[in-house]
Amino acid sequence: xxxTEHKFIxxxxxxxxxxxxxxxxxxxxxxxxxxxxxxxxxxxxxxANLGIDSTFCTVVPDxxxxxxxxxxxxxNDVNCDPVIYSTPEETPTHRLGTYYLExxxxxxxxxxxxxxxxxxxxxxxxxxxxxxxxxxxxxWLHLSGITPALGKSCSEMILTCLKIAKEKKMTVSFDGxxxxxxxxxxxxxxxxxxxxPYVDVLFGIEPYHIxxxxxxxxxxxxxxxxxxxxxxxxxxxxxxxxxxxxxxxxCIARHVRFxxxxxxxxxxxxxxxxxxxxxxxxxxxxxLDRVGGGDAFVSGIIYALMNEYTQDDIVNFGVAASAVxxxxxxxxxxxxxxxxxxxxxxxxxxxxx
Numbered sequence: 001x002x003x004t005e006h007k008f009i010x011x012x013x014x015x016x017x018x019x020x021x022x023x024x025x026x027x028x029x030x031x032x033x034x035x036x037x038x039x040x041x042x043x044x045x046x047x048a049n050l051g052i053d054s055t056f057c058t059v060v061p062d063x064x065x066x067x068x069x070x071x072x073x074x075x076n077d078v079n080c081d082p083v084i085y086s087t088p089e090e091t092p093t094h095r096l097g098t099y100y101l102e103x104x105x106x107x108x109x110x111x112x113x114x115x116x117x118x119x120x121x122x123x124x125x126x127x128x129x130x131x132x133x134x135x136x137x138x139x140w141l142h143l144s145g146i147t148p149a150l151g152k153s154c155s156e157m158i159l160t161c162l163k164i165a166k167e168k169k170m171t172v173s174f175d176g177x178x179x180x181x182x183x184x185x186x187x188x189x190x191x192x193x194x195x196x197p198y199v200d201v202l203f204g205i206e207p208y209h210i211x212x213x214x215x216x217x218x219x220x221x222x223x224x225x226x227x228x229x230x231x232x233x234x235x236x237x238x239x240x241x242x243x244x245x246x247x248x249x250x251c252i253a254r255h256v257r258f259x260x261x262x263x264x265x266x267x268x269x270x271x272x273x274x275x276x277x278x279x280x281x282x283x284x285x286x287x288l289d290r291v292g293g294g295d296a297f298v299s300g301i302i303y304a305l306m307n308e309y310t311q312d313d314i315v316n317f318g319v320a321a322s323a324v325x326x327x328x329x330x331x332x333x334x335x336x337x338x339x340x341x342x343x344x345x346x347x348x349x350x351x352x353x
Contacts, residue, residue: 006306008047009055009082009135010142011161012040013121013150014069015097017291017331023105026113032100036069037331039144039177042292045332046299046321048077052306057082057134061120065096076334082134086120093118101291104262110290114181122150126157131164141165142302144175145192145207149182155191162198173201175298176208201251201305202242203298210241229256232270232279239272253301253318255294263287267322269297271315280315281347283323289330296325296333300341313345320345 015038020029041056048054056078060066062085070080088094097116104110116122135141141161148155165172174195178188188207196208205223213219222241226234239252251273258266268282300321304314320341325333335341343349 006140007053007055007138008044008140008142008302009057009138010040010044011057011157012038012144012147013097013116013119014038014041014056014058014060014073015099015116015119016065016069017099017101019101019103023103026100026102026111035330036072037292039146039175039295040142041073042295042332043142043299043302044078045073045076045334046296046325047303049332049334049336050299050303050338051336052303053079055079055082055138057084059084059086059091059121059124061086061091061094061096063094066120069096076332084124084129086124090125091120091123093120093123095119097121103289106261106263109262112291119150122154124153126153126160129157131157131161135161135164135168135170138168138170140171140173140302140306142173142175142298143195144177145188145195146177146179146182148191149179149188159194162195166198171200172198173203173298173302174199175203175294176206177204177294178207196242196246197248199246199249201253201302202249203252203301204254205238205242205252208242210238210245229258230270232277235270236272236277239270239277243272243275251301251305253297253315255297255319255322258282260284265290265326267293267297267319269315269319271301271311271318273311273314276311278311278315280312280319281345283319283344283347285323285326287326289328290326292331292333293322293325295331297322299333303338316345317341 017035018032044054044056073080097119100113102111148158176192189209192207193209210222253271255269266282266284269280271278297318300318304317
């Protein structure tokens with residue numbers, strides 16, 4: 001059953017993913033499995049499968065690959081009406097971005113090779129798009145820090161959408177999602193910090209500048225002393241620094257990964273909501289496909305917020321949604337059974353009859 005109270009929209013690039021089967025290495029592969037994904041697309045797909053009215057806006061070349069990517073999204077109940085099918089005149093290279101995934105096993109980590117430069121999405125002039133019209137009627141906008149890294153037109157589009165969303169009183173969520181292959185750490189921090197005044201729900205604590213002293217940046221960033229796996233007090237200190245600097249931020253969620261091997265991980269998470277910090281249970285699981293695990297966490301938190309779960313349930317549902325995604329092939333969490341995620345959240349792993 002669809003949740004009709006909220007109308008969700010996200011904007012970003014969708015790519016073709018090519019993966020050698022059976023944990024093969026790319027350099028020896030003779031066949032590749034084809035799937036489609038992208039951070040924002042994964043979130044839209046996951047929410048649609050959970051019954052949220054979900055829309056995806058992107059640019060794809062007007063050819064068979066572009067249409068196939070959109071067809072996959074539509075097959076998962078995602079509304080793709082705002083999708084722009086570009087012409088060769090609008091996007092001269094006229095291609096869908098591609099990435100190759102070499103799936104790790106045991107002690108061998110997964111490896112990604114990107115082939116996304118000059119994609120239709122990155123070449124398109126978003127100044128031609130009417131985002132006032134595109135965003136009209138929606139209640140929630142989700143964006144990520146990947147899109148602005150793709151070029152000037154993309155970064156300008158992100159800021160335009162953030163401003164329009166605030167004017168329309170939409171809830172805005174943002175996932176920093178740093179990609180070192182697209183831009184530098186400082187470039188990412190500089191731009192993503194500009195987005196913070198427009199954000200209601202923030203995912204992750206990087207890449208942003210939260211200076212210890214706004215007048216003297218040499219004093220460093222509040223997050224500089226925080227380890228990758230912080231304890232509750234350390235995380236609370238960072239959350240408080242964010243909301244003191246940006247009181248518009250109502251909720252912050254970040255997950256913490258513990259990698260025991262490339263095939264077995266644990267996840268937990270912290271949530272800041274209504275002036276308090278909450279910590280999830282820690283889930284340990286074997287990995288079938290790690291890609292999209294962070295996006296599944298994002299969609300799980302958004303779903304739980306939309307459905308007004310308790311704070312403890314919100315953070316635990318997000319972790320459980322991510323853990324479930326790690327057991328599914330492909331970029332998106334296609335789970336359409338909320339009770340399954342809640343069973344994992346409650347660590348109830350018995351067979352469901």
